Amino acid sequence: MIGRLTGLLVEKQAPEIVLDVNGVGYELQVPMTSFYELPELEQRATLFTHFVVREDAQLLYGFITKQERALFRLLIKxxxxxxxxxxxxxxxxxxxxxxxxxxxxxxxxxxxxxxxxKKTAERLVVEMRDKLKSLLEASAGGEHEFMLKTNYTPAPVADSAEEDAIAALLALGYKPAQASKAVTGAFHDGMNSEQLIKASLKSML
Structure with missing residues (x-):
């Protein structure tokens, strides 16, 4: 229904953003892999979207590349x-x-x-193996290669970097104690929210 949106990025609170498209603010949930690549606030951004309708909510998910959206769609299957x-x-x-x-x-x-x-992980390994082969073949030679890691420019350091990082981890499903421990262990002076979230997530794998 909604395949792509282009507009001004007016809010960023990982993993959610608000994109102003001709005066209409669209709330999108964005994976951190896409969040890291977003521009600064009040800059234009384009995201490929996936629309989910539930009995109790209508949710819009946004992705920097079509390939990332394709992987998301494979995962939910x-x-x-x-x-x-x-x-x-x-x-x-x-x-x-x-x-x-x-x-x-x-x-x-x-x-x-x-x-x-463990059971979900085992299903992911079994069911995604063949699907990923098809996705990688379809992505070869495209404008954005599936495995491409795009550099992003960090946002200015925020006073509430630790609070923002913990809030983001909680929104992604981590437990409070787990989120707090990861953020505290990953934090270094000068880190902004996005850098701290990324470091915290890496420390838990």
Missing amino acids: TNGVGPKLALTILSGMNAAEFVSCVERDDIATLVKLPGVG
């Missing part, structure tokens, strides 16, 4: 994986790391993600 869990998986590891886990049958790394139990 896996038994036991819904949009929220797919968002968490794509926030905890980038596409290359996820592909590596699947290829190496790395159940141990996948179960470190919140909401991913």
Whole structure:
């Protein structure tokens, strides 16, 4: 229904953003892999979207590339994986790391993600192996290669970097004690929210 949006980025509170498109503010949930690549506030951004309709909510998910959206769509087709869990998986590891886990049958790394139990991790490895091959073949030679890691410019350091990072981890499904411990352990002077979130997520894998 809504495949792509282009507008001004007016709010960023990981993992949620608000994109102003001709005066209409669209709330989108964005995996951290896409969040890291967003421009600064009041800059134009384009996101490829996936629209989810539930009985109690209508949710819009945004992605920097079509390939990342394609991976999200493959994930939610896996038994036991819904949009929220797919968002968490794509926030905890980038596409290359996820592909590596699947290829190496790395159940141990996948179960470190919140909401991913052993059975779900095993299903992901089995069901995603063939799907990923098709996705990688379809992406070859495209404008954005599936494994491409785009550099991003960090936002200015915020006074509330630690609070923002903890809030982001909680929104992704991590427990309060787990989020607080990871953020405290990863924090270094001069870090902004995005850098701290990224470092915290990496420390838990």
